[in-house]
Amino acid sequence: MKALVLSGGSGTRLRPITHTSAKQLVPVGNKPVLFHGLEAIAAAGVRETGIVVGGTRAEIEAAVGDGSRFGLDVTYLWQPEPKGLAHAVKIARDYLGDDDFLMYLGDNIVADGVTTLVERFRVERPAARIMLARVPDPRQFGVAELSADGRVVALQEKPREPRSDLAVIGVYLFNSVIHKAVAEITPSARGELEITDAIQWLVDHGLRVASTITTGFWKDTGNVPDLLAVNRVVLQQLAPATDGVVLGSELVGRVVVEPGALVTGSRVVGPAIIGPGAVVTESAIGPFTSIAADCRITDSWIEDSIVLPRASITGVRRIESSLIGQDVVVTPTPDPPRGHRLVLGDHCKVEISS
Structure with a gap:
């Protein structure tokens, strides 16, 4: 089994921090978010890891290197622009070959790790296994509908009227048939190749897509409140x-x-x-x-x-x-202020008491 870690994207919700730093390298508990994911992959016994990178490639490569510090063998895969999660699978086709693979979104934190998920996939051998979490507002996610035995029977990408509260979160396991699914789908209305569409293709062709519903802590660290929430959880685990x-x-x-x-x-x-x-x-x-x-x-x-x-x-x-x-x-202002004096970069958000 290989791993495919997605570390492209511009991190617009974390500007201005991400004007000068990759969003996956913002630290929680003084450790970059990406490192938490790489450690979880290594703990699951997966060594060969492809990291999909975009405009922040140099920063990611400088931070991660060859992956040996994590017990990984890392290869970097260039994605000129983010065109959807399934597009990342498409550009990684030659690297992945016919191997099973774990796909992990590099800006996600899964507190319980991925070891159990990987072990179940290896034993049960479905076409895919996806990780789900119950969320209060599923409209911001891919949403899964399940059968009584936990099989995925339908997926929706950011639906206006979700048919469940089960969000597809940033951990997926696939066998090589996913490449055929990715080749068959077309871009969505957003102009992206959606991984939910590729998984739905598997379902529509009678292939088993299993699921695991996590009850542990999980976050996509794409904005400041979520980063701070993750930081709290990580700090509580420190000795x-x-x-x-x-x-x-x-x-x-x-x-x-x-x-x-x-x-x-x-x-x-x-x-x-x-x-x-x-x-x-x-x-x-x-x-x-x-x-x-x-x-x-x-x-x-x-x-x-x-x-x-x-x-x-x-x-x-x-x-x-x-x-x-x-x-x-x-620093504090040297004199009692008569007004606020600001020099702000693009896309800043500032809260000032008046």
Whole structure:
């Protein structure tokens, strides 16, 4: 079995962060989202992994390399523009050959991993097995209808009137017949080759499509609220550790201070992580906060937030529910403000108290 990881796409819902960074490399718990998926693939015993990349190819390759750090053998597959999940399967045809494969969306987090799903597929040998989750608003997803024995009998892509609350989430298992299905379908009204259409082709031709309904935590990390939700869950799974230097400070609960970090005169409430080389001085951090490598936090209060590498925050009280990018500098205004002075990039979203 091989794996196919989709890591193209422009990440428009995470702008302006994704103007300068691939969305799959935004960290949760100080680890890129993509890395969580690669570790789950390796844990399931799959080694050969093709990563579909687009305009952020150089960043993805620099971060992942040859995959050996994850126990994987990685090949990069170029997709000039995202034209649907089934299009990604199409461009990976030569790489996949006639092997079974696990398809994993690189911006998804599945807390329970994929090992059980892979094992069931290997034993039961359906044409496909898909992972589903019950969601409050299925209209934003592919939606599955099931028979009494869990077989998929119909699929709809982002329906206006969903016939179930079972969303198709970002983990799929296929045998080689999916390539025939992909070759037979045509682009949807969105101009994309939909994987739901390819799976429906399997159903329509009498092939078995099995399903697994996950009850564990799952998120597509395509926007800031979902990223923060995933960060909370990941932080709660960390084992407390103090490998950096802590002076005159209080650590409460599940806190990780990574090697090379320095925390002085501060209070850190877990779950929280302070990255390598970060310096936290006279500040309050957490709960549910990730401070990445080489950040400088001084005389500030930050909670329920993700702070990316090399950011500097000084004299700010308080920051909450925020995603702060790399090399950002945040300081208070020197004088009592008469108005707000802003320099904002394209597609920013700003909330200001008036």
